Amino acid sequence: MDSSVASASPSEVTISYPALRQFAEAVFLHIGCLPDQAHLAAEGLVAADLRGIDSHGVARLSGYVRLWEAGRVNPRPRVRVVHQTPSTATVDGDAGLGLVVAPQAMQWAIERAAQVGTGWVAVRNSNHFGIAGHHAMLALPHAMIGLAMTNASPLVAPTFSQERLLGTNPIAVAIPALTQPPLVADFATTTAANGKLEILQRKNADAPLGWVQDADGQSTTNANALKSGGALLPLGSDREHGSHKGYCLGAVVDILSAVLSGAGYGPWAPPFVSFLPLPADPVGDGLGHFFGAMRVDAFRPAEEFLRHMDNWIGRFRQARPVPGQPRVLIPGDPERETAAARAQTGIPLAPPVLADLEALGQKMGIALG
């Protein structure tokens, strides 16, 4: 390790953003990606680490490599439009990395929006695409509202279900403003993302009630319940607190991403981990995503919209906070602030993640940092 790797605490090491991105890019090159695509994939992956969504960044890099080793990721996909109208496209990702397929699909959505006001692209035959917000934000420089969602491995039980039938199925919406930073909502449609649960598992800590249910379908504080037949719970936690609404959201994401595109939906979504078998009776190809782009000037003059967004953001930011809280946040504030800080100070890596990356680098002959 060189000077771009600094010790953050006895248990944590910090690596600069460019060094971490270069490492990821070298790994993607090693598995056979073309240079442009390796660059794109690394940028998307490490955007998660930069924005503080550590569960979706380089912590998953060796998982992607294992999917490639298992023959489930095509490092040189021919991503193509297989069906279209002036405002839509359906894209076959050719089993590529979602990190490569998603920006291409979003680009096609943006092109359609430029032509006819909005563009909507459903994607099949893809893989996990990192953080949804990164792709939604690609619309922002075009004065467009961006939307990205994806289905995922079935870990979530619908309301009243003992079975896991949905993924954490995130939704991201990015909305531009004039002088304010953009509003970027990006969230799993479950009460807690799986990454948060994994943090508790590593600490051997309990989960709050309402995050998971056990194999019998009872809410539990056991953070390891998923390993023994339990499930994540939809946003809302239980029926009385609106879990049927989180289930609705997860269902809509699954259908737009996978039924509309021809991907594997519901319990047929392919697992992220390479040691789990693919569904024996597939109903579609790979994972599915859904992207949207809407020109704001397709609805009203762009500057009018952007000025009112400044006003919206300003008003909500100035809201009187509840006692004990310093302020009301705008969606995207925490991630943007983390990104600004980490661009300066580097990205802290938890010891198991660092060890995993070092092992990967050693295997491939790539230096970390």
Place this chain on the structure above:
Amino acid sequence: MDSSVASASPSEVTISYPALRQFAEAVFLHIGCLPDQAHLAAEGLVAADLRGIDSHGVARLSGYVRLWEAGRVNPRPRVRVVHQTPSTATVDGDAGLGLVVAPQAMQWAIERAAQVGTGWVAVRNSNHFGIAGHHAMLALPHAMIGLAMTNASPLVAPTFSQERLLGTNPIAVAIPALTQPPLVADFATTTAANGKLEILQRKNADAPLGWVQDADGQSTTNANALKSGGALLPLGSDREHGSHKGYCLGAVVDILSAVLSGAGYGPWAPPFVSFLPLPADPVGDGLGHFFGAMRVDAFRPAEEFLRHMDNWIGRFRQARPVPGQPRVLIPGDPERETAAARAQTGIPLAPPVLADLEALGQKMGIALG
């Protein structure tokens, strides 16, 4: 009252669906609506009662009349497109009833989808539009996915906010299937809809923790907390259970419905009750809505999509339920089953709602039933 009014219980009276719809239509004619628009408005309003969403049906009829009396509802609006692209339109509702403006706007979304694959319509200068699901479902006969959302009077505190800045801002998505009934998700982006709270208020009962906060921003079981400066909570209830995600959803609905269209957004959304003043410093016109229609064959052959939706719905319906629950529901099941039952047995009216309608009928010389 004639034979279409039957006594359901000592405290409840049941009225047939056609009789209730005719009553509402007569009321809308009385305030000056054109016959076609009165019919449309009554159909939309009583769809809520039929589907079991009693808070949004005839219980609000005298509220609409009071808005008309206050000069805030234009009974003969010239609803018109003020901005457009091939896939979008912005509509000025001319201060009409949302129940009239919304089906017209949805019709324009459907026409655009027929032309270019999808259609998206933002509406300003409107009023409350009843249940979102009714409008989203207008897309179904066209083999389209329908989407409807609206902003609403500010009753909801964003995460960490002591102030009420958002409405209950519902989202509805209607998705067609082949032989299965359609999937219809329709939900407020709060933990509990305001109508549920009103039921507890009438019973003098406590609310579950996580539905409302008091004037100090603390979660409370006091179902009357909204009357003393409290607020409804976003879906998720508290930060630990994902209320920031419900806040994101409510924010996105507010921005698509009102900032994109030029309506009053956030705390500037006009109040539903006529005795509250309009905002002194308006930022836009009236309430806002947002509608979408997507041809399923803009993404894949329609029959393929519809067959896979049958499979999706069948699989989720057959999921193993948790102990104590008879079955896993598909979004829209409870409302469809209630509608089928009430079409046969009539619509039960709570005593205060019945008294309200009878007083309204007496004032206007319209018989109920």
